[in-house]
Amino acid sequence: MSTQNDEEKLELLQGTLDLLILRTLIFGPQHGQGIARAIQETSDEELLVEHGALYPALQRLEERGWISAKWGTSSNNRKARFYTLTAAGHKQLGKETTKWRRLAKAIGRILGSEPVGG
Amino acid sequence: MFGRKRKVDDFCEEIDAHLQFEFERQLGLGLTEEEAWAAARRAFGNVMQAKERFYESGRWLWWDHLRQDVRCGARMLRKSPGFAVIAILTLAIGIGANTALFSVVNGVLLNPLPYAEPDRLVALFTKGAQFDKFSISYPNFLDWSRENHSFSSLAAFRGDTFIMTGMGEPERVDANMVSATFFPLLGVNPMIGRNFEGKEDQLGAARVALITEGLWKRKFGSALDIAGKSIWLDGNLYTITGVIPATFHYQNENYHSKAEVYVPLGQWNNPLFRDRDTGMGMDAVGRLKPGVSFAQANSDMSGVANHLAEVYPDIDKGKGITLVPLKENLVGDIQPFLLMLLATVGFVLLIACVNVANLLLARSTGRNREFAIRNALGASNGRIVRQLLTECVLLALLGGALGTLLAAWGTKAALKLLPEALPRSNEIQLDARVLLFTLGASVLAGILFGLVPAFKSARSDIQGTLRESGRGLTGARHRTQSAFVAMEMALAVVLLVAAGLMIRSIGKIWMVDPGFDPNNVAFFSFSTAQPLGATPDAIRQSYRRIHDAIAAVPGVESVSISGASTPMYTDSELPFWLEGEAKPMSQADMKLALFFAIQPDYLKVMKIPLKRGRFLTPSDTSGSPVVTVIDERFAKQAFGNEDPIGKHIHFAILNQTAEVVGIVGHQNQWGLDSDSTSAIQAQCYFPIEQMPDSLLSAFDRGANGMVRTSYAQTDVAPSLSRSLQTVSSDSVVYDVQSMNGIISDSLATKRFAMSLLAVFAVLAIVLSSIGIYGVISYVVGQRTHEIGVRMALGAERSTVVTMVLRQAGQMAVFGVVAGLLTAAVLGRLMASMLFGVSFYDALTFSTVAAILLGVALLACWIPAHRASRVEPVVALHYE
Numbered sequence: 001m002s003t004q005n006d007e008e009k010l011e012l013l014q015g016t017l018d019l020l021i022l023r024t025l026i027f028g029p030q031h032g033q034g035i036a037r038a039i040q041e042t043s044d045e046e047l048l049v050e051h052g053a054l055y056p057a058l059q060r061l062e063e064r065g066w067i068s069a070k071w072g073t074s075s076n077n078r079k080a081r082f083y084t085l086t087a088a089g090h091k092q093l094g095k096e097t098t099k100w101r102r103l104a105k106a107i108g109r110i111l112g113s114e115p116v117g118g
Numbered sequence: 119m120f121g122r123k124r125k126v127d128d129f130c131e132e133i134d135a136h137l138q139f140e141f142e143r144q145l146g147l148g149l150t151e152e153e154a155w156a157a158a159r160r161a162f163g164n165v166m167q168a169k170e171r172f173y174e175s176g177r178w179l180w181w182d183h184l185r186q187d188v189r190c191g192a193r194m195l196r197k198s199p200g201f202a203v204i205a206i207l208t209l210a211i212g213i214g215a216n217t218a219l220f221s222v223v224n225g226v227l228l229n230p231l232p233y234a235e236p237d238r239l240v241a242l243f244t245k246g247a248q249f250d251k252f253s254i255s256y257p258n259f260l261d262w263s264r265e266n267h268s269f270s271s272l273a274a275f276r277g278d279t280f281i282m283t284g285m286g287e288p289e290r291v292d293a294n295m296v297s298a299t300f301f302p303l304l305g306v307n308p309m310i311g312r313n314f315e316g317k318e319d320q321l322g323a324a325r326v327a328l329i330t331e332g333l334w335k336r337k338f339g340s341a342l343d344i345a346g347k348s349i350w351l352d353g354n355l356y357t358i359t360g361v362i363p364a365t366f367h368y369q370n371e372n373y374h375s376k377a378e379v380y381v382p383l384g385q386w387n388n389p390l391f392r393d394r395d396t397g398m399g400m401d402a403v404g405r406l407k408p409g410v411s412f413a414q415a416n417s418d419m420s421g422v423a424n425h426l427a428e429v430y431p432d433i434d435k436g437k438g439i440t441l442v443p444l445k446e447n448l449v450g451d452i453q454p455f456l457l458m459l460l461a462t463v464g465f466v467l468l469i470a471c472v473n474v475a476n477l478l479l480a481r482s483t484g485r486n487r488e489f490a491i492r493n494a495l496g497a498s499n500g501r502i503v504r505q506l507l508t509e510c511v512l513l514a515l516l517g518g519a520l521g522t523l524l525a526a527w528g529t530k531a532a533l534k535l536l537p538e539a540l541p542r543s544n545e546i547q548l549d550a551r552v553l554l555f556t557l558g559a560s561v562l563a564g565i566l567f568g569l570v571p572a573f574k575s576a577r578s579d580i581q582g583t584l585r586e587s588g589r590g591l592t593g594a595r596h597r598t599q600s601a602f603v604a605m606e607m608a609l610a611v612v613l614l615v616a617a618g619l620m621i622r623s624i625g626k627i628w629m630v631d632p633g634f635d636p637n638n639v640a641f642f643s644f645s646t647a648q649p650l651g652a653t654p655d656a657i658r659q660s661y662r663r664i665h666d667a668i669a670a671v672p673g674v675e676s677v678s679i680s681g682a683s684t685p686m687y688t689d690s691e692l693p694f695w696l697e698g699e700a701k702p703m704s705q706a707d708m709k710l711a712l713f714f715a716i717q718p719d720y721l722k723v724m725k726i727p728l729k730r731g732r733f734l735t736p737s738d739t740s741g742s743p744v745v746t747v748i749d750e751r752f753a754k755q756a757f758g759n760e761d762p763i764g765k766h767i768h769f770a771i772l773n774q775t776a777e778v779v780g781i782v783g784h785q786n787q788w789g790l791d792s793d794s795t796s797a798i799q800a801q802c803y804f805p806i807e808q809m810p811d812s813l814l815s816a817f818d819r820g821a822n823g824m825v826r827t828s829y830a831q832t833d834v835a836p837s838l839s840r841s842l843q844t845v846s847s848d849s850v851v852y853d854v855q856s857m858n859g860i861i862s863d864s865l866a867t868k869r870f871a872m873s874l875l876a877v878f879a880v881l882a883i884v885l886s887s888i889g890i891y892g893v894i895s896y897v898v899g900q901r902t903h904e905i906g907v908r909m910a911l912g913a914e915r916s917t918v919v920t921m922v923l924r925q926a927g928q929m930a931v932f933g934v935v936a937g938l939l940t941a942a943v944l945g946r947l948m949a950s951m952l953f954g955v956s957f958y959d960a961l962t963f964s965t966v967a968a969i970l971l972g973v974a975l976l977a978c979w980i981p982a983h984r985a986s987r988v989e990p991v992v993a994l995h996y997e
Contacts (some may be wrong), residue, residue, distance in 0.1 A: 003435070032132060033139035050162070051136065051161050051162040052162045052163035052164060052165065055129075055132075055168055055171075055172065077144075078138065079135060080132075080139070081135065094682065102752075
């Protein structure tokens with residue numbers, strides 16, 4: 001099996017899914033399954049994304065105007081609903097990224113340096 | 119319009135696409151189809167939950183629920199059509215009656231008058247010592263207009279009639295003489311042509327007239343070039359300046375609402391009209407200046423009146439000016455009646471609601487299982503209550519729709535029946551506000567009658583209900599039902615008492631002796647295009663000839679031409695003082711007597727009893743001493759215990775001193791119910807023959823008359839008309855009415871209120887007897903088993919009947935007692951509308967109690983009887 005066992009994967013922290021979705025869409029329009037796969041693959045299969053949980057997030061982002069959605073055709077000629085990052089989404093991504101980096105740094109400082117060979 | 123932003127189907131499609139992509143990816147990784155599907159689903163998580171979450175996040179969830187509830191409700195109603203029909207009809211009656219009455223209240227009381235800025239319009243009258251609304255004399259009116267600082271304009275008007283000739287048969291038309299300011303003040307523009315100009319509103323100006331759209335269509339074929347054409351009125355040629363649209367209506371004392379012609383008031387050349395001392399039946403309307411309040415205008419006008427009293431002390435001293443907001447002047451009298459009727463019709467709706475609530479309660483027994491199952495499947499109580507209420511509101515809206523149709527038809531019918539009863543009746547219609555009221559009433563009614571049954575259903579114990587298969591909690595339920603029925607009975611009692619008091623009042627009013635015999639007596643008016651004579655003596659002669667011509671008509675027993683007052687119809691007063699008294703300073707200080715100018719046969723026509731002395735005779739002529747006959751109240755008021763015969767009385771206006779030659783009985787002048795409390799009671803009779811020349815000129819183109827026929831007259835107008843034409847060829851007879859008709863018209867408002875109350879009371883009885891019947895039937899049905907056991911143990915059939923009737927009797931007695939108490943408290947509110955009965959009239963109360971208890975017993979008789987025929991074996995096998 002090429003995939004890691006689900007139990008060993010990391011669960012997403014509250015609020016991070018929105019950031020990851022926006023980040024994924026920077027490379028161009030993508031459908032729901034594509035986004036889920038992209039998040040998992042870019043994280044080297046470290047993150048556990050329940051695909052079903054993706055949709056409320058997508059809906060939320062769409063309502064806020066950070067992404068827009070349109071039915072289109074996929075590379076293998078199937079109908080799919082494609083999500084695109086809007087200008088407002090770009091701006092939001094910038095803000096969220098900065099916020100996340102500061103948070104990660106601060107937590108890192110508190111936890112101290114990584115033990116060698118951990 | 120109310121759809122959600124994104125369809126659920128669209129979302130499901132997206133998820134299906136997702137699963138498909140994942141499935142293909144897993145296939146690509148080398149899994150079998152089955153494994154690939156499982157993996158795709160595992161990666162996705164709970165598909166159903168995702169869909170539900172999406173669904174519930176929709177903004178229009180409540181709308182979806184509502185649609186669901188409405189669909190469900192409609193299905194339930196279709197499934198029990200009997201219940202639905204009864205409930206809808208009951209509500210249609212309740213809501214329909216309310217809609218009808220509200221449309222009347224709306225049209226008459228609520229809607230603004232149909233003029234520009236109607237709130238700034240004020241009706242004006244002369245205020246005399248005894249009357250608040252006295253006719254205004256024209257010179258005084260002109261001074262009011264000049265001296266006031268509150269009105270941007272004042273307009274006076276008086277009704278009159280003209281004989282229109284030159285277009286077919288001579289025809290009498292109602293007319294109003296109006297100030298040039300009249301139409302501009304009300305904001306009315308002619309549809310063709312122009313209003314009067316100020317210079318036309320003066321003595322000696324060229325004769326001009328405005329005609330109504332009706333006359334324009336009827337006589338001028340809607341000719342567009344009407345302005346500048348001519349019309350013959352009373353033998354004079356008038357130039358038409360314009361056409362007043364048919365939408366214009368105005369109602370006021372001394373104004374002819376049915377007028378078809380308007381002429382400038384200031385042109386009227388009657389010398390009495392220029393006499394400051396004489397009101398010729400003229401009133402006024404004014405428009406307040408912007409920023410001037412009614413109170414300010416009131417004090418301003420009393421300043422004007424005080425000034426006139428200083429300048430003309432012998433005439434205007436003691437006279438004031440009465441101001442009434444125009445709308446209040448028009449509808450003030452009817453307001454208490456309408457509000458009382460609106461309150462009572464609200465009771466009818468309450469009864470209807472209680473009835474339907476009871477039906478629902480009875481029905482919910484059968485539905486308890488349905489709700490228990492829903493509850494068990496996870497529906498919240500709130501959701502169930504909401505669904506039941508939706509059903510009820512749906513029911514009420516259907517009832518309301520049907521009720522609106524009933525109301526549209528009923529209002530039209532009622533107004534046709536009693537057109538005299540209401541001012542502004544032409545403005546009554548089902549407009550947006552009425553429909554909004556109906557919608558509101560329906561929704562409210564639906565919630566009202568649905569609430570108790572809904573909560574009872576939602577709160578019932580699930581397990582118990584499911585176990586008992588739908589029979590649970592009957593005790594508590596029929597307690598509620600019984601309370602409802604008692605309430606219904608109480609409401610019906612209140613309505614019935616109100617109707618009963620009104621009926622008793624009208625009965626008492628009819629029993630009041632009018633002082634004359636109205637049977638077979640007709641009133642009529644006539645007028646002529648040409649004066650009846652060139653000189654006063656010629657006019658007197660014409661009146662003698664008219665009398666003789668009409669008296670000669672077969673079937674006519676006696677006839678009298680009559681001027682001035684007519685009992686219950688028109689009134690005219692003379693100021694007087696007695697011989698030997700100092701002449702009062704001004705007319706306002708003099709006492710007033712009702713003035714009848716008649717012919718000697720008047721006594722025979724009206725059959726008034728002669729108490730003392732003699733009545734007027736044909737030998738009382740212009741050459742003989744001036745005489746008068748007075749009524750008993752005049753005699754008592756002026757002379758006390760002295761004998762009035764031979765005494766002399768000075769009369770202002772006539773400027774005559776007359777000797778009293780006889781005393782007759784009192785005629786009821788002000789209406790059967792209010793004559794004895796009116797300010798002016800004294801009455802005096804003069805022969806037309808002895809009218810002074812100045813006054814006779816006011817009679818030169820016609821008068822009124824009273825005729826007694828030997829049989830009940832159906833239509834005396836043609837024979838009157840024929841005989842009059844032998845004296846004056848261009849005369850027209852109009853306004854022929856039986857005296858009985860005049861009397862009943864004077865009671866129109868009271869009869870209108872009584873008829874409606876009676877209708878409401880009957881509805882209340884019918885509805886509440888249906889209610890009590892329904893509940894007793896239901897209770898008997900529930901107790902079939904118990905009754906069977908009792909009978910198996912040897913109970914007599916009569917015992918069973920008594921048992922059921924006792925239960926019904928308790929409800930009824932409780933309801934009736936509560937109703938009587940409520941009626942005794944609320945009755946105070948209608949005390950002012952009653953006549954000759956007190957609002958706690960024992961006879962009415964006991965009759966109502968008896969009627970309702972009787973009806974209740976009758977309604978229970980059938981179910982009680984059914985209970986007594988229960989076969990023990992069948993009953994014990996029941997279930």
